[in-house]
Amino acid sequence: MSKLYLVPTPIGNLEDITLRAINVLKSVDLILAEDTRTSGFLLKHYEISKPLLSHHKFNEHKTSENIVNRILAGETIALISDAGTPGISDPGFFLVKHCAEQGINVECLPGATAFVPALVNSGLPCDRFCFEGFLPQKKGRQTKLNELAEQTHTMIFYESPHRLVKTLQQFADVMGENRKAAVSRELTKLHEENARGTLSELIQHFSSKTVKGEIVIIVEGKVIEKKKKEYIKKDRQS
Template structure:
């Protein structure tokens, strides 16, 4: 690794700690500072791999006010940005810092690694040659508008959802896209209780309506024919 100042975006496992790469471990040991979404969560990961690099918090609630100071430090430091799980800036903080670094001519490098959307997409059995990643749908304002737009989407759609909103999200998708639209729901990917259920939106609603759902959720939905 070059000794010049730089920001490294380092993916971390979404469950199974064996999914971290050798390169990621090296970078996390060599940088001056690790920016972590939750230092308590990341602390467990670093302790497991005996990584003693200093950590600082960088999360959705402080990123706007800390970006300027971090960019100033990055003129002379090497930093790694990690999220609680997966790749930074994918439905997680990171975009603002990356944009600011590039504007100031600071080197940015993103390592390949774990992310929930690709395993869920490939495992769904739905076409994966062309797809659209929606992340989390708006909770309130703009949600209905977005669902109406998705009803006309011909590509496979990938969405993130929280467990307590899963059934409501499936019901709304069925309302706008049709109950017979094929879909899959993946949860706890790479973990002990990993599960993927496939079927029509109606079948998935019936299955999860009587279940206690836990873990991170990825919904994959067939595009319009």
């Protein structure tokens, strides 16, 4: 039966791909790739030889109808992004929505996603969290930051390296420089770094170095005063 597969790809280390993902990519009729050159390297590494078609945020509205028609005609197609799980700050949502509307079977494989290891490794609460992705660059950014400052759950953001310090400073201005946070970069790669501390400490740390690689920022939710007093009381009793 024809279907659309969403196949996560490694975020850095090429070994972070499942056997099932490899088998699916070897079995489909066509692979949709965000960047065919980047994906070509991965596919060559695993000796996967299948037709590639470019599918990215600049053409997905135009190409999705043709892809849906090919699946309806009997083809099985896989969608991959440059790194991680399609649809998570990457192309995927629009095509999945279109397929669902046409009654096409869509299957998403489990696999690599940058924010999960960053969250778990942060030392901040993982029981309740919200993935915010990339913040608005200009319009609505300050309003969004003000809203987030009142959230009590852990928050996850993606950011580019050249905007990291500026974004941390904005968090500190709105949420307070003593708010706890963590920054992960180059996850799964040779120069992986996981830095933890207050926003003030992280600003100081990253201001003194050249920052490279993809960035995940984890920020502590607001701790209400009642809970702070309970924590202090428990610490004194223990």
